[in-house]
Amino acid sequence: MAVSPSSSARQARQALASRLADLCLDAGLTGAELAERCGWSRSKTSRIKNGRTPPSADDIRAWCRACGAEEQTEDLIASLRTAEGMWVTWRRMERAGLKQAQEARLPLYQRTRRFRSYSSWLVPGVIQTRQYTTAVLRAIQRRRGLVDDVGDAVTARLERQRVLCEGDRRFAFLVEESVVRSGIGGPDVMTEQLRHLVAVASRPNVSLGVVPMRPDRERWPVEGFWIYDTAQVNVELISGYLTITQPGEVAMYADTFAELAGLAVHGAEARALIEDAIERLG
Incomplete structure (x- = not known):
């Protein structure tokens, strides 16, 4: 997802990051535990949670699976596509x-x-x-x-x-x-x-x-x-x-x-x- 000059796009990305962070919290997982379940580094988890790095659709699938929240996967991917579409x-x-x-x-x-x-x-x-x-x-x-x-x-x-x-x-x-x-x-x-x-x-x-x-x-x-x-x-x-x-x-x-x-x-x-x-x- 390209960096946009608009706060609209930034806020959409941050809202997605906040929803992912809430899933982790609701599942009772630490950032380290989620990273281990997803098979990636702790720093990647931190960057996604804080909105510094946009997740891919596959990242969202792995995140939801790790948190036991697969039912939210498609909705979160739709939010990702919306944020991506704000700056093309x-x-x-x-x-x-x-x-x-x-x-x-x-x-x-x-x-x-x-x-x-x-x-x-x-x-x-x-x-x-x-x-x-x-x-x-x-x-x-x-x-x-x-x-x-x-x-x-x-x-x-x-x-x-x-x-x-x-x-x-x-x-x-x-x-x-x-x-x-x-x-x-x-x-x-x-x-x-x-x-x-x-x-x-x-x-x-x-x-x-x-x-x-x-x-x-x-x-x-x-x-x-x-x-x-x-x-x-x-x-x-x-x-x-x-x-x-x-x-x-x-x-x-x-x-x-x-x-x-x-x-x-x-x-x-x-x-x-x-x-x-x-x-x-x-």
């Missing part, structure tokens, strides 16, 4: 290709009713055109040396865009001005994408804000993130994909989104900025 490196997430990574997020989109997205790098995926998505995913595939399933991955990402038209969902998108001024795929792809942004912004369930470039900003650009209702935040970092569920951390991202929205232009001002970018491309 791109290599691990995309090891089976980009299509699977795109499809894995669909259930989250389907159960969310209020979306808030901030991007300082690219146009958010759910409002990308096919050509723009293809350029983005092709660049990722080449940079990371992944299997070439870009065509299927593009289709999977576009499938998620159906949520824009289904149900009573609401969307608030914020992008930095640099996202519309410089992009990917060339002038034709960017022109089509920017025109699509203008069209999407006219939808009654969509708010689009552009944070202008200026020399005296009090809130500087941050990493791109999505807020799903008030339950979860996902952050795309250079090294991996972070899932945040701790209420305090979710609230911090919500506050940051509100601050950035206060700096952004919306409506006619945002449309004028985007149309100026289109004109400069042409």
Whole structure:
């Protein structure tokens, strides 16, 4: 389990360690006795109990067997998988290709009713055109040396865009001005994408804000993130994909989104900025 920059992941790992420690205590075993029954060193037992070393699924099976608590094995392994899923490196997430990574997020989109997205790098995926998505995913595939399933991955990402038209969902998108001024795929792809942004912004369930470039900003650009209702935040970092569920951390991202929205232009001002970018491309 990779070390995560999020306290959500740390707390999930610590909660698992505490449950394992309680099993040992309930069984009346010392750390040395449990280590002997499991056939490993005392130091390994100590590291797992204190949350310094994450256990493997096999470690959990051996631990539960030693404590006479095999009935808790599957539940504890499920907790392990949850903690592991809070921080996933791109290599691990995309090891089976980009299509699977795109499809894995669909259930989250389907159960969310209020979306808030901030991007300082690219146009958010759910409002990308096919050509723009293809350029983005092709660049990722080449940079990371992944299997070439870009065509299927593009289709999977576009499938998620159906949520824009289904149900009573609401969307608030914020992008930095640099996202519309410089992009990917060339002038034709960017022109089509920017025109699509203008069209999407006219939808009654969509708010689009552009944070202008200026020399005296009090809130500087941050990493791109999505807020799903008030339950979860996902952050795309250079090294991996972070899932945040701790209420305090979710609230911090919500506050940051509100601050950035206060700096952004919306409506006619945002449309004028985007149309100026289109004109400069042409």
